[in-house]
Amino acid sequence: MTAPLEINAAYKSFRTPEGDKITALNNVSLKLARSEFLTLLGPSGCGKTTLLRTISGFEALDDGAIHIYGQNVTHWPSHKRPVNTVFQRYALFAHMSVARNVGYALEIAGHDKAKRRTRVGEMLELVGLSGLENRRISQLSGGQQQRVALARALAAKPKLLLLDEPLSALDKNLRQKMQHELKTIQRELDIGFIFVTHDQEEALTMSDRVAVLAHGEVQQLGAPEDLYRQPANLFTADFLGESNLLPLHRAQGQAKLADGQPCPCDLTGDSATLMIRPEDLTRSPRGAQLLIFSGPIKARYYTGKDYQVELDHPVFGTLSALLRDDGQAPELGAEITLYADGTALHLIDEVQS
Ligand SMILES: Nc1ncnc2c1ncn2[C@@H]1O[C@H](COP(=O)(O)OP(=O)(O)OP(=O)(O)O)[C@@H](O)[C@H]1O
Ligand SMILES: [Mg+2]
Structure with a gap:
């Protein structure tokens, strides 16, 4: 045809x-x-x-x-x-x-x-x-x-x-x-x-x-x-939807994030960018091979069914998360720990300049 x-x-x-x-x-x-x-x-x-x-x-x-x-x-x-x-x-x-x-x-x-x-x-x-x-x-x-x-x-x-x-x-x-x-x-x-x-x-x-x-x-x-x-x-990652883009590099034969956490991902070259969508960050640990991010909440918006939260991370800067409204409103200024399941990660073969 x-x-x-x-x-x-x-x-x-x-x-x-x-x-x-x-x-x-x-x-x-x-x-x-x-x-x-x-x-x-x-x-x-x-x-x-x-x-x-x-x-x-x-x-x-x-x-x-x-x-x-x-x-x-x-x-x-x-x-x-x-x-x-x-x-x-x-x-x-x-x-x-x-x-x-x-x-x-x-x-x-x-x-x-x-x-x-x-x-x-x-x-x-x-x-x-x-x-x-x-x-x-x-x-x-x-x-x-x-x-x-x-x-x-x-x-x-x-x-x-x-x-x-x-x-x-x-x-x-x-x-x-x-x-x-x-x-x-x-x-x-x-x-x-x-x-x-x-x-x-x-x-x-x-x-x-x-x-x-x-x-x-x-x-x-x-x-x-x-x-x-x-x-x-x-x-494309940045233009389509919200995304957290974190630099990733190889150290001692292992893929590592800039804060030193090992990343459960297949890094082929020496460096890349890890994308985590806001909805893939959760308040309680789910799944295996977790990445963990902690910091104070610097902004919080209620959308009707979710909370859009900005975590102020000491190494990565602002991280965006979309958290289910489970009756516990995230408090501005409070410390929060968020988790990303190893299956929710996507690698981009490019590094931010
Ligand atoms: N007749 C023209 N002469 C000179 N430059 C032009 C001409 N038409 C378009 N351009 C330029 O070509 C580029 C692409 O323009 P185009 O109109 O295709 O953009 P667009 O994606 O439709 O943007 P928008 O979303 O603003 O409509 C722009 O830099 C524009 O300034
Ligand atoms: Mg046009």
């Missing part, structure tokens, strides 16, 4: 007005599986929008190739590519009705009125806006406008939908609701979605796979669980 999208060794750089060269995409390769929800996740300026723009044809690659369903579209103009985009600023026509916005691409393509009306009706039903055909965009809420943008992008039946931070303007509740709706719509339509966000939680909850980008390069590409449990490098 040919992949809906395949990008091979894509490069793109820009010249700034000051004459500097910015590498926006550096050797990016990825392959989308059929009906996959793939998320591009990374900080501002890492190249997410640029990557989408090269897929849709609004920007040409300097080098590399893009195939859509097996066809080499690298040099195709954007209107020929079977792709549509929901833009970062969703650029609706404010003075036009909802129906006209949604049917715009069909109008340009010369479809007759009856066909347009049917398709617009179907799309508005899909996004839950039936009955609002004649409203102007300015008479809609932010969430409704977002749905119009989605309906408009889907109206021309793209084989691939690109979504550039489509939910960033929405408040938290609406954002969550739209996240669920987007997933449902994607499943119903059975087409590939490439979704851009810089919100790691959104990336983890929505995606089949996530590509973590930094400085125009793919840092890691994988299922949310794999990225979270087994980050390939320090950037």
Whole structure:
């Protein structure tokens, strides 16, 4: 089966007005599986929008190739590519009705009125806006406008939908609701979605796979669980969720932490970084081969079901832990001892500079 999208060794750089060269995409390769929800996740300026723009044809690659369903579209103009985009600023026509916005691409393509009306009706039903055909965009809420943008992008039946931070303007509740709706719509339509966000939680909850980008390069590409449990490098470990990153070195043939504790882990080189997620630190010892960390509590936040605790460690500095609310509130300033089970440890083959 040919992949809906395949990008091979894509490069793109820009010249700034000051004459500097910015590498926006550096050797990016990825392959989308059929009906996959793939998320591009990374900080501002890492190249997410640029990557989408090269897929849709609004920007040409300097080098590399893009195939859509097996066809080499690298040099195709954007209107020929079977792709549509929901833009970062969703650029609706404010003075036009909802129906006209949604049917715009069909109008340009010369479809007759009856066909347009049917398709617009179907799309508005899909996004839950039936009955609002004649409203102007300015008479809609932010969430409704977002749905119009989605309906408009889907109206021309793209084989691939690109979504550039489509939910960033929405408040938290609406954002969550739209996240669920987007997933449902994607499943119903059975087409590939490439979704851009810089919100790691959104990336983890929505995606089949996530590509973590930094400085125009793919840092890691994988299922949310794999990225979270087994980050390939320090950037991914730090960017995806909270993590305690502790330097590890070899001394007398043994892996040791900076406070001298031996670490029950397979250190292959001379040094590495040990990652412990906050939820893997516990108040009572569990399991075997424990690591132990003690110090005063310097901050404590109650989240509703857990306590987020910051332990001030004499060697490692701040350690974050997520402790179950078992009726014993951790007290600010009190000494606490936390344990990490040997099975909860993950080694990263890189050292913090
Ligand atoms: N037309 C352009 N001319 C010059 N530089 C550009 C141009 N477009 C993008 N860039 C630069 O390329 C880099 C990547 O930009 P891009 O818009 O892809 O980032 P992004 O990951 O989408 O960021 P954000 O999360 O802020 O939207 C940035 O350094 C940006 O300043
Ligand atoms: Mg962007």
